[in-house]
Amino acid sequence: MEYLRQLSVSDGLDVYNLLQHIGEEENAFKNPVKKMSYEEFKQxxxxxxxxxxxxxLPDGCVGQTxxxxxxxNIPVCFGxxxxxLTSQSRLIGGNIGYAVSSLYRGKGYGTILLHKLLEKANEMKIEEKFLTVEKYNYASKRVIEKNGGKMVSENDYRWSFRF
Ligand SMILES: CC(C)(COP(=O)(O)OP(=O)(O)OC[C@H]1O[C@@H](n2cnc3c(N)ncnc32)[C@H](O)[C@@H]1OP(=O)(O)O)[C@@H](O)C(=O)NCCC(=O)NCCS
Structure with a gap:
């Protein structure tokens, strides 16, 4: 049974452990908790x-959940x-990001996660869903295509997709 759970200040060691198994920056997905102590994670x-x-929010930043x-019962992915969307995130990043614990990749969870994030974005009334993927992150490209995303542009560095 898989479900999405929203971040909460009461999250604990199981979430901290998940975030230790995702790089600090993997294919442009940022995980600042990778180099944090447990106390810093709680902050x-x-x-x-x-x-x-x-x-x-810091200047120029939009809210994110x-x-x-x-x-x-185990947290295995971060979304x-x-x-x-901002002028910057329309170039790099988009408005949905995700990563799977290195312990759980290749088991279909990235595909399930994006499906559930798209449902959640609909619930949040976010109509425009735009994602960018670094070349050549074929796993992420496949996760998007399996969820029905369409490539809308590409440059030397990344592909862009819309839903
Ligand atoms: C990209 C990522 C989210 C994929 O998650 P995952 O759970 O491993 O993906 P899935 O198991 O759902 O696999 C999805 C598809 O990608 C394919 N795939 C997985 N790893 C692959 C790889 N290294 N190369 C090519 N295809 C790959 C799978 O075979 C599957 O396709 P299929 O069903 O046609 O066989 C995960 O690798 C990850 O967290 N990477 C680091 C962070 C990142 O890149 N985030 C995305 C930023 S845009």
Whole structure:
């Protein structure tokens, strides 16, 4: 049984452990918790919960909500939904990002995660879903295509997709 759980300040060691199995920056997906202590992670949760309410945002940043994909009671994936697209995220990043724990890749969870993030974005009334993928991240390209995303442009560095 897989489901999405929204980040909460009461998240604990199981989420921290997930975030230790995702690189600090993998294919442009950023995971600042990778190099944080557990105490710093707990502070990061407070910051992220505020950002999900569009509060205390750094200049030029839009709100974002983080989710964990829970599989058999274990958090195995990290997903982010930004609440709006900006001129910058229309070039790099888009408004949906995701990563799977290195312990659980290649088992179909990335595909399930994106499906559930797209459903969540609909619930959040985010109509435009735009993702960019670094060349040549074929696994992520496949995850998007399996969920019905269409490539809309490419340059020397990345592909862009819309849903
Ligand atoms: C990209 C990522 C999310 C894929 O997650 P995953 O759970 O391993 O993906 P899935 O198991 O759902 O596989 C999806 C498809 O990709 C294919 N795939 C997986 N790894 C692959 C690889 N290294 N090369 C080519 N295809 C690959 C799978 O075979 C599957 O296609 P199929 O069903 O046709 O066989 C994961 O590798 C990851 O977290 N990478 C680091 C962060 C990242 O790149 N995030 C995306 C930024 S845009």
């Amino acid at each position: 990061w949760l407070v910051q992220q919960e505020a950002w999900s309410r569009n509060e205390n 983080c989710f964990w994909l829970i599989v058999d 982010k939904i930004r609440h709006a």
